[in-house]
Each structure stands twice: as C-alpha cells, then as structure tokens.
Amino acid sequence: MSRRQTTRVLARAISACALAGFLGATPAAPAGAARPKENQPMKSTPRPVVGETLRTSLLPVLSSPLVAFRIQFRSGSINDPPGKEGLNGLTAMTIGQGGTKELTYREVTDRLYPMAATIGAQADREVTTFIGNVHRDHLKPYYDLLSGILLRPRFDESDFKRSRDDLIAEIETNLRGNDDESLGKAALNLMMYDRHPYKQLDTGSVQGLRSITLDDVRAHYRKYYTRGNVVLAVSGGYPDALIESMKKDFASLPAGAPPLLKLPKPRPLQGTEVLFIEKAAPATAISIGCPIDVTRSDRDFYALMVANSYLGEHRTFNGRLMNKLRGERGLNYGDYSYIENFIQDGGSTFPLPNTPRRQQFFSIWIRPVAHSNALFALxxxxxxxRLLVDAGLSPQDFEASRKFVLNYSRLWTQNLSRRLGYQMDSQFYGSGFLIDRIQEELPRLKVEEVNAAVKRHLQAANLAVAIVTQNAAGMRDALLSGKPTPITYQTPTTEDALLKEDKEIESFPLPVNRERMRIVKAQDLFEK
Structure with missing residues (x-):
C-alpha cells in the first residue's frame, strides 16, 4: 500500500513576500529555558491537564531553509461511533481539504499554490496528523493558513460532500475494485481484530460514511480537537517566535481531552483461519498474520527486527521469503514480512510515520501469484x-541481518518531516527515538536472544489468512481436501534440490479451521 488512503496532500506554494512576523529577529529564550541542540530529538512536554501548556515535539535545524509541521490529535478510527464508521477520517479530510472561516477551500489552494508548500491530513487507527511543509521565506502566510484550517475550519457543505464521496469511492472503486493487495490486507485486519476497535478501515464503511452528517463532523471536531489531545510538532529552520505563536493560538482550543479508549485483547486465533474474498482477479493476493504482544517500547521488538529482516525485509532481496518464492521459483513479484503495522511511504520503501498502535501484529504479504500456484505459495x-520459529537464525544470518538493519534504518529519516514523524512515534511508545534505540539495542544483541524472542512471539500454528481470488470455492475445496498442491513452473526446473523441496512444500500441513473458513464477495466487505 503506497500511502494511507485518507491522506490527501495538497501540493501548493506562495509568491515571494516581504519577510515579517516569524522571520524577524529570533527572540532570546526565556530564563532557564534552553533551546534544544540542533538536529537532535527533543522530548515532548507531558500530556497536559487544564491550565497546563500544550505538548510540543521540536526538532530545530537552523541551517535548513524548510520548516515541517506535524499537528497530531489523539483521535483515530477507533473513536468512530457504531454506525458511523469513517467519521474520524471524514472529519480530517473535511478539514484538510477545506477552507477557513475567512477563506473558501478554493481561496486557500489559490494562496498555497505559488508557495510550493503542502498541507495534508493523515487519519489512522489511533491518531490523526495534519502534515505541512514550507520554505521559511513564506512561513508567516503559510502558518496563517494552516492554523486557520485547524482552529477555524470552514466546514462548508460542499467540502464535506466532496470528501465523503471521495472516501466512499476509495472503498467501492479503488479498494474493492482495483487494489486486490490492499483489499487482502484490510480483510486480514478484519479477521485479526474481530469485535475490536481496530477492526474497521480508517476510511470507514460505505453505509457508515453515508450516514454521517456535517453536524456529526462538527461534533467530532469539538470532542477530539482539544488542547489536551494535540501535539504541536515542528522541525527545520523555524524561529522561536513561531512556537510561542503556536502555543498562544492553539490555546484557543477547548480544554482537556476525552478519555483514552481502552483496547481489549484480540481474539485468539484457532488454527489456520481462512477468509476467501471472491472477485474477478487476474491473480491471487494473500495476506497472513496474527496479533503479537510486542511494540517498539519492548526490547524484544528490536530482536524481532533482526529476525524479520532475515525472513522478509520489505522490498529487498534480504529476506528468505523473497529469495525462496520469487528468486528461486519466480512465483510473483515479491514476498515480505512485518512485525508491526506497515504502510509504505509513497514511492519510497520506508515505513510511513505517524501510524502508531498500542497493539501490533505480525504479517506476511504474498504479492499476487498465479491462481494455480496460490496454495503452494501459502x-x-x-x-x-515455521522453520524460523523452530530453527532460528544461524550466527552468520544473524550477523548479516543485524548489520543490514543497523545501516538501513538510518535511511528512514532522510528528511526533516520524516524525522519529526519518527520522533513523535517514539514519544507515543515512550521508547526513545527509534533510530537511536536501534543503534543502542542491536549491537548488544546475541543470536540466542533473537531466537528466543522469535519463539516467545511468533508461531505458525494459529494464523489468519485472507485470500483474494476469483475461484474461491475451488480453492477452498482444494485446501480442505488435504491433497498436495504442487507448483506449476512456466519453465520447468532441473534443480534436484529445488524439486525435492517442492515435494515437501506441496504437502506441508496447514491446520485449517473448517468452522471458521468463509467465502465473501468483495463488494460485501466494508459495506456496513
């Protein structure tokens, strides 16, 4: 998945203007208040109570001509009321693609366009983040627009209807119609989090969106867009006066914060639970996963990072899955694994920041494979x-994977906005800055610790499997029969070792849970 579906980045910018406001002389810091060291993470202020200062997350880089904003509210799809699934995402989009009290959406975009600046809304399960970037020459007029959108949203009926129609089309046309891989991932999430707040899409459901009114959006904004529920995050070459202005302006939000929603434990999976999603599809997309009780705040997470890189590092040939399924057998384009919710950031291969979760899951993504080879790939x-859990990593594989993660993770924060996003996520988890934590934890890891962490948190016996395919009944029957499901090569191989392993794979036992096996039509998913 390239980017969160509810993210709408509006690329715009502003003509040259006189330096004023924020870009005047930088005032001295108040007595006893030290400006954070340049290009170093700064811890956020504590979660406030009424009367306390707003929380901030700052990353000053005085040499940078750019300023990045991430204004985050502790509101996600988990806060959607029953029957109005999509309210959080629709609220974010109506604001992010809307106007201010003084300006229409068109007037906002006309003012942004000459700036080459951006404003976007990214709604997720637990948080909603408004993301902006601007050259510091245009900081004052840009901030006036950004703060106006967030503090004085227009809530125009036409903006609301356009945003609602876009989200409905995202589900009906894009997700269910054109994006089988994302549909499989969404269905996997539905299986793992049955009767759980994480169950629904961030975009909601078709009927849920249709039931939402503009008054619902206004009410959601009043409840969740409050002083105690926001983090003001800024990075780049900004002056101190900007932060003081932001604190003053955002103090106009209502005081306090709604109680944090308590999350139940996910339902334990029983055997291999399979959901077939039937639709006209040129190939079969498969997603496999299970909830795990580990996040970035746990030391075992960093051990699992090494093991996961060995198994299925995203979009690389480092992982066994990629080498075994694609490299040796040419089954598909790619095969990867993850130890937390993963969304690719645009055209990069890196994780999208600001999608944190208090509960995480392990997953395997099998990209579309020929229907005849789908069960073999599964x-x-x-x-x-199973081999990873049972045998673990060898010392050589451990060293190679650890070295890769230590170096590759440094690339995740190549720009100020991404670095700021990772800093905010680290504060969400209370884990210290992620990249620094990786550099701290991995060098002292031992292969025995990694293999022990794998055994504690991963397993192959109880898994959810979502399969998007066009002949669901036939594939279901083949799986239930227990018969071998051999691979069909387009060009026959003569490698004896590969053919021998194929025989083992085609008969590899899957403890299928017959009672929980289902077939649904794609058009029925996320309808209600």
Whole structure:
C-alpha cells in the first residue's frame, strides 16, 4: 500500500513576500529555558491537564531553509461511533481539504499554490496528523493558513460532500475494485481484530460514511480537537517566535481531552483461519498474520527486527521469503514480512510515520501469484515461518541481518518531516527515538536472544489468512481436501534440490479451521 488512503496532500506554494512576523529577529529564550541542540530529538512536554501548556515535539535545524509541521490529535478510527464508521477520517479530510472561516477551500489552494508548500491530513487507527511543509521565506502566510484550517475550519457543505464521496469511492472503486493487495490486507485486519476497535478501515464503511452528517463532523471536531489531545510538532529552520505563536493560538482550543479508549485483547486465533474474498482477479493476493504482544517500547521488538529482516525485509532481496518464492521459483513479484503495522511511504520503501498502535501484529504479504500456484505459495510462506520459529537464525544470518538493519534504518529519516514523524512515534511508545534505540539495542544483541524472542512471539500454528481470488470455492475445496498442491513452473526446473523441496512444500500441513473458513464477495466487505 503506497500511502494511507485518507491522506490527501495538497501540493501548493506562495509568491515571494516581504519577510515579517516569524522571520524577524529570533527572540532570546526565556530564563532557564534552553533551546534544544540542533538536529537532535527533543522530548515532548507531558500530556497536559487544564491550565497546563500544550505538548510540543521540536526538532530545530537552523541551517535548513524548510520548516515541517506535524499537528497530531489523539483521535483515530477507533473513536468512530457504531454506525458511523469513517467519521474520524471524514472529519480530517473535511478539514484538510477545506477552507477557513475567512477563506473558501478554493481561496486557500489559490494562496498555497505559488508557495510550493503542502498541507495534508493523515487519519489512522489511533491518531490523526495534519502534515505541512514550507520554505521559511513564506512561513508567516503559510502558518496563517494552516492554523486557520485547524482552529477555524470552514466546514462548508460542499467540502464535506466532496470528501465523503471521495472516501466512499476509495472503498467501492479503488479498494474493492482495483487494489486486490490492499483489499487482502484490510480483510486480514478484519479477521485479526474481530469485535475490536481496530477492526474497521480508517476510511470507514460505505453505509457508515453515508450516514454521517456535517453536524456529526462538527461534533467530532469539538470532542477530539482539544488542547489536551494535540501535539504541536515542528522541525527545520523555524524561529522561536513561531512556537510561542503556536502555543498562544492553539490555546484557543477547548480544554482537556476525552478519555483514552481502552483496547481489549484480540481474539485468539484457532488454527489456520481462512477468509476467501471472491472477485474477478487476474491473480491471487494473500495476506497472513496474527496479533503479537510486542511494540517498539519492548526490547524484544528490536530482536524481532533482526529476525524479520532475515525472513522478509520489505522490498529487498534480504529476506528468505523473497529469495525462496520469487528468486528461486519466480512465483510473483515479491514476498515480505512485518512485525508491526506497515504502510509504505509513497514511492519510497520506508515505513510511513505517524501510524502508531498500542497493539501490533505480525504479517506476511504474498504479492499476487498465479491462481494455480496460490496454495503452494501459502504453504511455502507458512513453512518458512515455521522453520524460523523452530530453527532460528544461524550466527552468520544473524550477523548479516543485524548489520543490514543497523545501516538501513538510518535511511528512514532522510528528511526533516520524516524525522519529526519518527520522533513523535517514539514519544507515543515512550521508547526513545527509534533510530537511536536501534543503534543502542542491536549491537548488544546475541543470536540466542533473537531466537528466543522469535519463539516467545511468533508461531505458525494459529494464523489468519485472507485470500483474494476469483475461484474461491475451488480453492477452498482444494485446501480442505488435504491433497498436495504442487507448483506449476512456466519453465520447468532441473534443480534436484529445488524439486525435492517442492515435494515437501506441496504437502506441508496447514491446520485449517473448517468452522471458521468463509467465502465473501468483495463488494460485501466494508459495506456496513
């Protein structure tokens, strides 16, 4: 998935203007208040109570001509009321693609356009983040627009209807119609979090969106867009006066914060639970996963990072899944694994910041494979997971994977906005800055610790499997029969070792839970 579906980045910018306001002389810091060291993470202020200062997350880089904003509210799809699934995402989009009390949406975009600046809304399960970037020459007029959108949203009926129609089309046309891989991932999430607040899409459901009114959006804004529920995050070459102005302006939000929603434990999976999503599809997309009780705040997370890189590092040939399924057998374009919710950031190969969760899951993504080879690919992926759990990493594989993660993770924060996003996520988890934590934890890890963490948190016996395919009944029957599901090569191989392993894979046992196996039509998913 390239980016959160509810993210709408409006690329715009502003003509040259006189330096004023924020870009005057930088005032001296108040007595006893030290400006954070340049280009170093700064911890956020504590969660406030009424009367306390707003929380901030600052990353000053005085040499940078750019300023990045991430204004985050502790409101996500978990806060959608029953029957109005999508309210959080629709509220974010109506604001992010709307006007201010003084300006229409068109007037806002006309003023942003000459700036080459951006404003976007990113709604997720637990947080909603408004993201902006601007050259500091245009900081004052840009901030006036950004703060106006967030503090004085227009809530125009036409903006609301356009945003609602866009989200409905995202589900009906894009997700269910054109994006089988994302549909499989969304269905996997539905299985793992049955009767859980994480269950629904961030975009909601079709009927839920249609039931939402503009008054619902206004009410959601009043409840969740409050002083105690916001983090003001800024990075780049900004003056101190900007932060003081932001604190003063955002103090106009209502005081306090709604109680944080308590999350139940996910339902335990029983055997291999399979959901077939039937639709006209040129190939079969498969997603496999299970909830795990570990996040970035836990030391075991960093051990699992090494093991996961060995198994299925995203969009690289480092992982066994990629080498075994694609490299040796040419089954598909790619096969990867993850130890937390993963969304690719645009055209990069890096994780999208600001999608944190208090509960996480392990998953395997099998990109579309020929229908005839789908069950073979499923067996092989689960078998590779079983081998990892049972045998662990060798000392050589451990050293290679650890070295890769230590170096590769440094690339995740190549620009100020991403670095700021990771800093905010680290504060969400209370874990210290992620990249620094990786550099701290991995060098002292031992292979025995990694393998022990794998055994504690990963397993291949109880998994949810979402399969998007066009002949669901036939594939279901083949799986239930227990018969071998051999691979069909387009060009026959003569490698004896590969053919021998194929025989083991095609008969690899899957403990299928017959009672929980289902077939649904794609058009029925996320309808209600």
């Amino acid at each position: 067996r092989q992926a689960v078998r590779e997971l």
